[in-house]
Amino acid sequence: GAGVSQSPSNKVTEKGKDVELRCDPISGHTALYWYRQSLGQGLEFLIYFQGNSAPDKSGLPSDRFSAERTGGSVSTLTIQRTQQEDSAVYLCASSLAAYTDTQYFGPGTRLTVL
């Protein structure tokens, strides 16, 4: 079946602009995660959605970052007033249900803030 998809694959923006990144999880997966991968760094957890529960936002680095998940499926990560330090690859993953289930990753969105 189809894997996790993300769009756009690349995004170049100017400092101060807002950006939206989209994630389509694997059909039937109730858990969805966002991570950030900076050059030379490990994957950094951002946010976790599980079904209809309140999301775990404990990894969001500032209040400029927000995410929503509509209808238990598609998710959008929004970064407001982008800064150069936001430049990174943003990865989305989904899993069947619980956090201990295997997470399957999308191809990522490479964000460059000029």
Added chain:
Amino acid sequence: EDQVTQSPEALRLQEGESSSLNCSYTVSGLRGLFWYRQDPGKGPEFLFTLYSAGEEKEKERLKATLTKKESFLHITAPKPEDSATYLCAAYSGNTGKLIFGQGTTLQVKP
């Protein structure tokens, strides 16, 4: 503090030269140890999950093993197509998060 450390950071092998990648972890309430492969410009691709010390899993030229403190990814007779970054991640029962290591970048030369 939960931590996952991978070594070496980079590894260059000749085709056919077997070796091992190390993943050391200090994680409270380990609920699973995951290995992923990541090719440049792509997302991580799932390889293995290990749940308890002594467990081993194999896939083609790769074998993953787990002890109470570390995991190894053994690569037997590697081929150039095995070149990638290998990521290790441990699920922490304490924080409820998947903690990733920095990865080992493997290059296999023909």
